[in-house]
Amino acid sequence: GNSVTQMEGPVTLSEEAFLTINCTYTATGYPSLFWYVQYPGEGLQLLLKATKADDKGSNKGFEATYRKETTSFHLEKGSVQVSDSAVYFCALSPWAGSYQLTFGKGTKLSVIP
Amino acid sequence: DAGVIQSPRHEVTEMGQEVTLRCKPISGHDYLFWYRQTMMRGLELLIYFNNNVPIDDSGMPEDRFSAKMPNASFSTLKIQPSEPRDSAVYFCASTLSGQGAGQPQHFGDGTRLSIL
Numbered sequence: 001g002n003s004v005t006q007m008e009g010p011v012t013l014s015e016e017a018f019l020t021i022n023c024t025y026t027a028t029g030y031p032s033l034f035w036y037v038q039y040p041g042e043g044l045q046l047l048l049k050a051t052k053a054d055d056k057g058s059n060k061g062f063e064a065t066y067r068k069e070t071t072s073f074h075l076e077k078g079s080v081q082v083s084d085s086a087v088y089f090c091a092l093s094p095w096a097g098s099y100q101l102t103f104g105k106g107t108k109l110s111v112i113p
Numbered sequence: 114d115a116g117v118i119q120s121p122r123h124e125v126t127e128m129g130q131e132v133t134l135r136c137k138p139i140s141g142h143d144y145l146f147w148y149r150q151t152m153m154r155g156l157e158l159l160i161y162f163n164n165n166v167p168i169d170d171s172g173m174p175e176d177r178f179s180a181k182m183p184n185a186s187f188s189t190l191k192i193q194p195s196e197p198r199d200s201a202v203y204f205c206a207s208t209l210s211g212q213g214a215g216q217p218q219h220f221g222d223g224t225r226l227s228i229l
Contacts, residue, residue: 034215106156
């Protein structure tokens, strides 16, 4: 079946530090990959996505590259801010006509001044 | 454009009471999803609809849970009778099909349910 594994949190970083949150997936075929972010008291919001191998999704300084050879979609940001404190979810949609998402367990990020 | 709207935002009720959660998807979206989020289990898909028809309800925990979508702009998730272990944040999400790969789901802000 389809599954997403992301690094356990919580992660605590100082402001301006480099961020990596690892995500690997298992899926048959050619899934689309997503990162969602959840701020306190809110629902999940799409952060970025990639739909095919070697695609790079980017938004708000965050990036992730779809690596089919390593079945990975790691989230990175060069310099985090306090406002990036949130829970980050990696997710996949198994094929183009499927609208159901499989989510990882989430990684809580806290950025301290 | 308005996003996914859920009501109420918070609900506190006593065990055994009926609870009804409501969701208005984004206009024009044809898929609607109900999720439950807890610290222990994370984010769980309960049920989803396509064009108002339930497609997969395998995530509904037991017969106390039921969901309906009487029209394209409204869905309910009902728990009867409620139990303390149902305490969680319940999210509704919607999406539009036919837009190619990578179509994201759009989430509401959730209903925080506490069963005493």
